[in-house]
Amino acid sequence: MVHFTAEEKAAITGLWAKVNVEEAGGEALGRLLVVYPWTQRFFDSFGNLSSASAIMGNPKVKAHGKKVLTSFGEAIKNLDNLKGAFAKLSELHCDKLHVDPENFRLLGNVIVIILATHFGREFTPDVQAAWQKLVSGVATALAHKYH
Amino acid sequence: MLTAEEKTSVTALFGKVKVDEVGGEALGRLLVVYPWTQRFFEHFGDLSTADAVMGNPQVKAHGKKVLESFSDGLKHLDDLKGAFAKLSELHCDKLHVDPENFRLLGNVLVVVLARRFGGEFTPELQASFQKVVTGVANALAHRYH
Numbered sequence: 001m002v003h004f005t006a007e008e009k010a011a012i013t014g015l016w017a018k019v020n021v022e023e024a025g026g027e028a029l030g031r032l033l034v035v036y037p038w039t040q041r042f043f044d045s046f047g048n049l050s051s052a053s054a055i056m057g058n059p060k061v062k063a064h065g066k067k068v069l070t071s072f073g074e075a076i077k078n079l080d081n082l083k084g085a086f087a088k089l090s091e092l093h094c095d096k097l098h099v100d101p102e103n104f105r106l107l108g109n110v111i112v113i114i115l116a117t118h119f120g121r122e123f124t125p126d127v128q129a130a131w132q133k134l135v136s137g138v139a140t141a142l143a144h145k146y147h
Numbered sequence: 148m149l150t151a152e153e154k155t156s157v158t159a160l161f162g163k164v165k166v167d168e169v170g171g172e173a174l175g176r177l178l179v180v181y182p183w184t185q186r187f188f189e190h191f192g193d194l195s196t197a198d199a200v201m202g203n204p205q206v207k208a209h210g211k212k213v214l215e216s217f218s219d220g221l222k223h224l225d226d227l228k229g230a231f232a233k234l235s236e237l238h239c240d241k242l243h244v245d246p247e248n249f250r251l252l253g254n255v256l257v258v259v260l261a262r263r264f265g266g267e268f269t270p271e272l273q274a275s276f277q278k279v280v281t282g283v284a285n286a287l288a289h290r291y292h
Binding site: 030031034035036052055056109113114116117119120121123126128129132 | 200254259262270
């Protein structure tokens with residue numbers, strides 16, 4: 001189980017407080033679909049995903065991105081029990097959505113990149129390390145109930 | 148692998164990169180974010196904290212060397228495997244570096260570019276650079292046996 005020090009928790013929650021979840025969520029999901037185009041296969045119902053600008057402007061991408069990142073925000077309140085926090089979502093992603101867990105790692109990496117673009121200098125190596133640990137922990141938690 | 152437009156945009160952005168600074172930052176962040184990678188650099192002295200790592204002159208010098216090599220690779224986007232053949236053999240036969248670490252460093256480099264360029268690091272540029280770092284990582288792993 002992943003364990004966060006007090007400093008790591010502070011680095012995570014401190015940055016998170018400044019994140020605009022709606023914008024960042026849409027951007028994260030959008031960039032996932034642009035940078036790793038095979039992930040579009042899960043979103044065939046979203047309409048126009050034919051170009052980077054179509055994806056980034058797509059209202060369904062934005063709405064779903066917001067939903068995903070809001071859920072991520074819940075994880076941040078449960079850093080000591082990520083597996084428990086994501087148990088139901090893990091089952092959903094395995095049993096209903098059939099998403100390869102590798103995609104959770106890809107999305108996690110995209111979230112780290114977005115934080116880097118938004119926060120610049122503030123995204124220090126220590127902050128990056130804490131967030132990389134978090135996104136890995138979330139990806140592992142989401143894969144935990146797979147069978 | 149990359150379209151003509153992608154090659155142009157990658158080269159243009161990379162043209163603005165201060166190779167010695169970005170190299171040092173990328174290697175430093177690799178050592179901080181993925182601490183097990185420090186095992187390859189035990190002779191570098193003080194790596195005990197993030198500040199020590201980021202300020203370590205050997206880290207900076209080696210980071211610069213690594214990124215200069217990456218820059219050379221960018222001139223050979225159509226033949227990365229050829230461009231990195233000798234380095235691949237070196238990393239396998241002499242340095243014994245697990246190729247997974249090339250992927251980690253590539254991802255850290257993308258984060259450093261994102262941090263430095265902010266909004267200019269568009270989704271398209273991110274996609275192009277992700278392809279490049281993946282291609283370089285694969286090229287470096289290619290001669291492994």
